[in-house]
Amino acid sequence: MTAAEVSVGTAAVEATGVEVRLGTHQALRGVDVSVPTGSWTSIIGPNGAGKTTLLRVIAGLQRQEAGHVRILDEDAAGIGVRGRAQRMALMPQTPNIPPRMRVIDYVLLGRTPHLGAGLKTGPRDLEVVERTLAAVDLESFAGRRVDQLSGGERQRVVIARALAQEAPILLLDEPTTALDVGHQQDVLETVDRVRSELGVTVLATMHDLGLAAQYSDTMTLLVDGAVVSRGAPRAVLDPKTLSAAYGADLDVTDDDGQLIVVPRRRRH
Amino acid sequence: MDPARLRSSWVLAALGLTFVATVVGVMVGAVTIRPDRVLLELIDHVPGVDVDSGLSASRQAIVWDIRFPRVVLGLMVGGMLAASGAAYQGVFRNPLADPYLLGIAAGAGLGATLSIVWGAGDGVGYFDPIPVLAFAGATAAVGLTLLVGGAVSGRGTPSTLLLAGVAVAAFFTALQTYVQSREVERLREVYSWILGRLSGANWDDVQLLAPYLLVSVGVIIWSRRALDVLAVGEDEARTLGIDPERVRWIVILAASLAAASAVAVSGLIGFVGIIVPHFVRLLVGPSNRVLIPLSFVLGGAFLVLADLVARTIQSPAELPIGVVTAFFGAPFFLLVLRTRDAGAGV
Numbered sequence: 001m002t003a004a005e006v007s008v009g010t011a012a013v014e015a016t017g018v019e020v021r022l023g024t025h026q027a028l029r030g031v032d033v034s035v036p037t038g039s040w041t042s043i044i045g046p047n048g049a050g051k052t053t054l055l056r057v058i059a060g061l062q063r064q065e066a067g068h069v070r071i072l073d074e075d076a077a078g079i080g081v082r083g084r085a086q087r088m089a090l091m092p093q094t095p096n097i098p099p100r101m102r103v104i105d106y107v108l109l110g111r112t113p114h115l116g117a118g119l120k121t122g123p124r125d126l127e128v129v130e131r132t133l134a135a136v137d138l139e140s141f142a143g144r145r146v147d148q149l150s151g152g153e154r155q156r157v158v159i160a161r162a163l164a165q166e167a168p169i170l171l172l173d174e175p176t177t178a179l180d181v182g183h184q185q186d187v188l189e190t191v192d193r194v195r196s197e198l199g200v201t202v203l204a205t206m207h208d209l210g211l212a213a214q215y216s217d218t219m220t221l222l223v224d225g226a227v228v229s230r231g232a233p234r235a236v237l238d239p240k241t242l243s244a245a246y247g248a249d250l251d252v253t254d255d256d257g258q259l260i261v262v263p264r265r266r267r268h
Numbered sequence: 269m270d271p272a273r274l275r276s277s278w279v280l281a282a283l284g285l286t287f288v289a290t291v292v293g294v295m296v297g298a299v300t301i302r303p304d305r306v307l308l309e310l311i312d313h314v315p316g317v318d319v320d321s322g323l324s325a326s327r328q329a330i331v332w333d334i335r336f337p338r339v340v341l342g343l344m345v346g347g348m349l350a351a352s353g354a355a356y357q358g359v360f361r362n363p364l365a366d367p368y369l370l371g372i373a374a375g376a377g378l379g380a381t382l383s384i385v386w387g388a389g390d391g392v393g394y395f396d397p398i399p400v401l402a403f404a405g406a407t408a409a410v411g412l413t414l415l416v417g418g419a420v421s422g423r424g425t426p427s428t429l430l431l432a433g434v435a436v437a438a439f440f441t442a443l444q445t446y447v448q449s450r451e452v453e454r455l456r457e458v459y460s461w462i463l464g465r466l467s468g469a470n471w472d473d474v475q476l477l478a479p480y481l482l483v484s485v486g487v488i489i490w491s492r493r494a495l496d497v498l499a500v501g502e503d504e505a506r507t508l509g510i511d512p513e514r515v516r517w518i519v520i521l522a523a524s525l526a527a528a529s530a531v532a533v534s535g536l537i538g539f540v541g542i543i544v545p546h547f548v549r550l551l552v553g554p555s556n557r558v559l560i561p562l563s564f565v566l567g568g569a570f571l572v573l574a575d576l577v578a579r580t581i582q583s584p585a586e587l588p589i590g591v592v593t594a595f596f597g598a599p600f601f602l603l604v605l606r607t608r609d610a611g612a613g614v
Contacts, residue, residue: 060507061507081509082509082510084509088507092503095504098499098554099554100553100554101554105272105555109497110508112497112510118490119493119497
């Protein structure tokens with residue numbers, strides 16, 4: 001399935017009433033989230049709000065107690081492991097990098113959901129890998145070892161693996177954690193470029209509110225396992241709501257159309 | 269840039285080494301037989317081929333009835349142990365995993381010990397019960413480990429499985445030690461079985477083991493690419509379209525079958541399942557699609573050469589082969605570890 005086959009206007013991912021309990025902790029309490037096809041939707045919220053858990057439910061890695069997930073207008077419960085991997089690719093927050101694996105072999109893993117029973121790769125899979133490595137500007141890295149790359153390069157390799165899945169939906173779990181400002185921008189620009197070129201739908205959990213505002217079409221603010229607000233960045237990034245959600249004093253300023261969230265020092 | 273794949277040069281080198289090990293293994297012994305005669309004699313046994321090796325009837329028997337089946341059994345057992353070890357290491361993502369991890373050695377040891385102390389191991393008639401009881405003990409131990417480890421209910425994680433294996437192994441070893449301590453006059457026999465041996469191997473053993481080899485190694489080799497996907501962890505493997513529990517189950521069952529059946533005919537030959545896959549990994553990298561087939565071939569060659577040392581160094585007495593695999597294997601392995609990309613992970 002390619003992105004072009006997905007009809008525009010519907011939701012690529014639609015979660016309704018999702019409830020998850022992790023041990024005794026109620027991690028998600030009836031969460032609804034809708035990801036318009038072709039959009040960049042971000043889930044924001046303080047640590048422990050349930051952002052990653054929600055992403056894991058959508059990725060099929062976490063079973064929900066209640067609620068439904070629809071992927072490309074299909075009930076996710078009826079889609080198998082392989083089918084889901086053909087529809088969505090996940091870029092994990094802390095990917096496991098197997099020791100001594102080379103970039104080409106790592107990115108080739110992204111082809112897995114398209115391979116036959118013996119998982120044998122063919123020339124077409126190598127073409128896709130070459131193309132995705134070019135898309136993240138790492139053509140010359142194919143023979144390098146992933147565990148010897150810098151943090152920024154490694155993150156781009158992980159993006160390349162996700163892109164090699166050729167899935168119409170891309171899930172990103174905190175894609176910029178542990179990267180410096182330059183590499184954060186680099187990674188998000190790369191994702192945004194392929195999103196517009198290939199028409200991929202992006203659903204990302206984001207830590208940095210300013211970056212989330214810059215790249216997102218819509219945002220969902222999650223606090224303590226429940227949705228507090230949703231909509232365009234300008235509507236969600238309301239200083240009062242945010243300050244309450246994060247337990248902080250936050251200011252939102254509009255700098256020539258770009259929203260900037262700054263913490264303000266508390267004066268006693 | 270090519271992705272990791274089985275290069276024909278590696279396969280040829282591994283098969284070449286195996287061929288040399290086979291010929292030398294048949295050549296060397298109490299009587300040395302010239303390599304050309306060995307080859308001719310072996311070719312003579314190819315159906316439809318009739319050549320004269322120039323060997324006397326008794327030497328023909330040495331080649332075909334004594335040494336060659338022993339070499340073939342060594343190839344099979346070594347290959348199965350090495351493939352099983354590589355598979356366990358892949359599925360548990362743990363470089364220390366070996367074929368005896370889930371209690372196979374302890375279970376087989378108990379089965380063999382029982383069979384020996386009951387006196388059935390004296391070779392009454394043609395039926396030798398040691399392999400049967402060793403196999404039964406090994407499968408009972410693995411079965412218990414899987415059951416206790418929660419794999420059966422689907423709730424087990426690899427680490428609970430490993431811990432269950434440790435507990436089951438300790439339990440079976442305790443039973444085995446108890447039985448053995450009550451029957452000290454049989455200690456020598458038990459001990460000799462535990463250290464492993466290929467002596468007395470014949471074509472019946474080869475025939476007995478062959479179907480187990482085909483099934484277990486076949487499944488392991490078929491699953492080797494899925495193990496490469498599993499290298500990124502269970503969650504990520506799932507998002508790549510692989511069901512990690514299914515792969516884990518299939519590979520554990522196949523690797524356990526390989527180890528249990530190999531052990532049943534040869535005793536507890538240690539170290540092959542660890543040293544051979546690591547050696548191959550250091551040479552050709554960590555990709556299971558390359559590692560597993562090469563480990564299978566080279567495991568066989570390694571065991572044949574170890575057996576050669578075991579039966580010649582103190583001739584006519586035989587050293588237990590497990591002593592040889594560890595004595596020569598360990599220093600060699602450390603040497604390779606030092607000279608190659610050490611510390612690079614496994």
